[in-house]
Amino acid sequence: MPLQITGALGDPDLIRLPWDIPLTDWPSHHLVDLPRGISRHVVRFVRLSGKVYAIKEISERYAKREYQLLWDLARLxxxxxxxxxYVTGRDEGLDAALITRHLQFSLPYRAVMSGTLRPDTLTRLLDALAVLLVRLHLTGFYWGDCSLSNTLFRRDAGAFAAYLVDAETGEMHPMISEGQRLADIDAAHTNIFGEMLDLEAGELLHPSIDPMDTAEDIVTRYHRLWNEITQDEIIEEVDWHRVEQRIRRLNLLGFDVAEMMVRRKVGTGRLIVRPKVVDSGHHQRRLLRLTGLDVEENQARRLLNDLDGFRVAKGLRHEDEAIVAHRWLAEVFQPTVEGIPARLRGKLEPAQLFHEVLDHRWYLSEAAGADVGIAAAVKSYVDKVLVHKPDEKALLPEEPGGLAEEPAGLQ
Structure with missing residues (x-):
C-alpha cells in the first residue's frame, strides 16, 4: 500500500518527512524540543514553515478514528x-501517524509545576479540567480516559484553560447519556488518583495534598458545575431578574448563554438555561454585526445578554436575530441612553452608560427582591451615581485644534 496522507494538508513539507522510519529514529534536525506529557504512544514535535506539529504513532484504525473525532470537536x-x-501506508511494520497542530503556549500538567505542585496551582488545574469535561459532555462527547495527562493547559490570567489532546478513546453522540457521564467521572477519579500517587512518589507533590482527596475533589467540582448549567429552575412567574442571576453565575464559571427556553405550566414558568462557550472577541463581533455598536468585549457580552433576555421576554425566540436586535436597539438600548439627561451623557460612552444602568438595576433588584424595571433604574442611577462621576472627556487633554492626545504608552 503506497504512502497516503489524508486531511487538510496546508504544508507540503509534511509529505517530505521521513515517514519510512519509526518516529523514535527521526533525525534531530526535523524535531523541536517541547514539553511532552505521559503517553502510551511515541510523540514527536516538528517545525515546518514556522509552524509546529505534533505527530503520534498509532494504529491505522485509531489514527482515522481520532482524526475524525477531533474534527467533530473542532466543528462544535x-x-x-x-x-x-493522518498518515497510512508507511513501511511494513510501522504504525500509522496522526498529525495535529501544536497548541501554542500550552503545557502538559507536569510542566506547569515549578518544583513542587502547590495546592493553589492544583486547584486551578482541577477547575480547568472540570470545565473542559463539562464542555465536552455538553457537545455529546464521551471521553473515556479523562486525566491530567490527556490534557494541555494554557495560562489564562490567574487561572488555566484546559484542552483535550488525546481523543483516542472518545465517542461522539447526539447527547451523552447519564451512564457515560458517570463513567467519565469515574475514569477521571481513578486516573487523577494515580497521577497524584505518581507525583507523590517522585516527591513533586506538596505535603498538604492528599491524592485521594484530590481525586474526590475533581468529582465534586464537576458535579457542582454540571448541576449549575443543566438543572431546571422553577419560578412562580417569569422574573427576569432571576434569569439574570442565572446568567451571571454561568458567566462567572466561564460560560455564555446561547439559548434560554421557558415553558409555562399551570401558572408556573420552568426555566432551562443552555450555555455555549464562545471564543474571545465573539461578543464584539456578534454585537457589531447585529447592531453596529462597536464596544469592548465585556460590554458586548453584557449588552448581548440583555438582548437575549429581551428575545425571550418578548416571545421572539423563533424570530430572525437581526429583527430582534433592531427592536432591542429601538425599544431598550436607545431609550435607556436617551433617558440620561443630555448634559450628563458626555460623562461616559453610551455602551458604558447602558452597562452601568444594568448594573445599577441589578443591585436595586437584589435589594428589592424583584426586578425594579429599566425606567426606575435609569432615574436612580442618574440621581445617585452619574451626577457624582467626572466627565471622561474632560480627563483627556486636548491638543490645539481640538484633537485629544493619545495617552503615553498606547502608541
Missing part, C-alpha cells in the same frame, strides 16, 4: 487540539 468549537492529517 470544543476546546481540543486541531487535527491536520
Amino acid at each position: 468549537d470544543a476546546p481540543s487540539v486541531e487535527p491536520i492529517a
Whole structure:
C-alpha cells in the first residue's frame, strides 16, 4: 500500500518527512524540543514553515478514528487540539501517524509545576479540567480516559484553560447519556488518583495534598458545575431578574448563554438555561454585526445578554436575530441612553452608560427582591451615581485644534 496522507494538508513539507522510519529514529534536525506529557504512544514535535506539529504513532484504525473525532470537536468549537492529517501506508511494520497542530503556549500538567505542585496551582488545574469535561459532555462527547495527562493547559490570567489532546478513546453522540457521564467521572477519579500517587512518589507533590482527596475533589467540582448549567429552575412567574442571576453565575464559571427556553405550566414558568462557550472577541463581533455598536468585549457580552433576555421576554425566540436586535436597539438600548439627561451623557460612552444602568438595576433588584424595571433604574442611577462621576472627556487633554492626545504608552 503506497504512502497516503489524508486531511487538510496546508504544508507540503509534511509529505517530505521521513515517514519510512519509526518516529523514535527521526533525525534531530526535523524535531523541536517541547514539553511532552505521559503517553502510551511515541510523540514527536516538528517545525515546518514556522509552524509546529505534533505527530503520534498509532494504529491505522485509531489514527482515522481520532482524526475524525477531533474534527467533530473542532466543528462544535470544543476546546481540543486541531487535527491536520493522518498518515497510512508507511513501511511494513510501522504504525500509522496522526498529525495535529501544536497548541501554542500550552503545557502538559507536569510542566506547569515549578518544583513542587502547590495546592493553589492544583486547584486551578482541577477547575480547568472540570470545565473542559463539562464542555465536552455538553457537545455529546464521551471521553473515556479523562486525566491530567490527556490534557494541555494554557495560562489564562490567574487561572488555566484546559484542552483535550488525546481523543483516542472518545465517542461522539447526539447527547451523552447519564451512564457515560458517570463513567467519565469515574475514569477521571481513578486516573487523577494515580497521577497524584505518581507525583507523590517522585516527591513533586506538596505535603498538604492528599491524592485521594484530590481525586474526590475533581468529582465534586464537576458535579457542582454540571448541576449549575443543566438543572431546571422553577419560578412562580417569569422574573427576569432571576434569569439574570442565572446568567451571571454561568458567566462567572466561564460560560455564555446561547439559548434560554421557558415553558409555562399551570401558572408556573420552568426555566432551562443552555450555555455555549464562545471564543474571545465573539461578543464584539456578534454585537457589531447585529447592531453596529462597536464596544469592548465585556460590554458586548453584557449588552448581548440583555438582548437575549429581551428575545425571550418578548416571545421572539423563533424570530430572525437581526429583527430582534433592531427592536432591542429601538425599544431598550436607545431609550435607556436617551433617558440620561443630555448634559450628563458626555460623562461616559453610551455602551458604558447602558452597562452601568444594568448594573445599577441589578443591585436595586437584589435589594428589592424583584426586578425594579429599566425606567426606575435609569432615574436612580442618574440621581445617585452619574451626577457624582467626572466627565471622561474632560480627563483627556486636548491638543490645539481640538484633537485629544493619545495617552503615553498606547502608541
